[in-house]
Amino acid sequence: MKNKSIIFVFDLGRVLLNIDPIKCYECFLSLGISKEYESRLKELFQEYESGQLHESQLLDIVNEETNSSYDYEAFWCCWDQMIIGFIPEMIDRLERLKEDYTCVLLSNTNSRHQKVFEELFMNTFGYPMSEAFDALFYSHQMSCSKPSSEIYHMVENKIKVDNSRFYFFDDLKDNLNSANGLGWNIYHVTPDVTATLEYIELLIQEF
Incomplete structure (x- = not known):
């Protein structure tokens, strides 16, 4: 069911993008x-x-x-050299999620890597990375980073919904715990991409 007041928040590295x-x-x-x-x-x-x-x-x-x-x-x-490549299954699911829900990116990153992965996204998928999300939140542009509560509050102030409407996907427990303490729903992403995709499907069934 379409509901743009449900917010999917994705980390980048090891969630949507393979890094080493x-x-x-x-x-x-x-x-x-x-x-x-x-x-x-x-x-x-x-x-x-x-x-x-x-x-x-x-x-x-x-x-x-x-x-x-x-x-x-x-x-x-x-x-x-840290940046390897996007995880195609996750990008495919993101594209379909965005049709019905609000999807944002929240990444601890930097100006140089931003240029690299945005160019990689364009070359891989044929459209700008900004079009894959409703909003992009980059730590270096926000002057703070996860797991500081400040960065989550900045997202909340930009996307004004109840905190229980946020569904946050990250690979680091410290980042997740900080968000969870603010009332966000969390999912710990592991290298098992299938498990993440299955969890997203279960969530959608509950909405």
């Missing part, structure tokens, strides 16, 4: 960035995804802290 962070950090190792620096690098990328750092600022910090001079393109090429 290990491949990314292996590439950084090949550049000469030590394994010991990896945790610090992750901290910097979290700041980048919260809009606190720009690309050039992040690399300047890395170069200064490691006493190095990593090439800009080589460094960011490693970062891009």
Whole structure:
């Protein structure tokens, strides 16, 4: 039954898009960035995804802290290797869901990856990624990230429905728990795509 007041909220990585962070950090190792620096690098990328750092600022910090001079393109090429490809079964279901329900994207991401995956979406499916959703919420544009309650409140303020109407799909339990604490319905996405699709079908039957 068509009901645009029901809000499906999807994370991106490991929900709609296959990613491989290990491949990314292996590439950084090949550049000469030590394994010991990896945790610090992750901290910097979290700041980048919260809009606190720009690309050039992040690399300047890395170069200064490691006493190095990593090439800009080589460094960011490693970062891009995280993105593998969209999960076609999930995009197909998303397209059909959007006909009857409100579908939004809520992703911890960054300006560089946004360009990469939006171009990948266009090349794969033949239409802009923005048309696949009713709204796009990107952490770097919102200056905050999951699991902070602030980012969920920003979504709520934009999409004014009762919190019980949100159905949130994410692969990280911390993100889900934070949303659930605000009254959102949650589903923990695993690599089992069939299980996620079956859960969506069960939900629709209940509406």
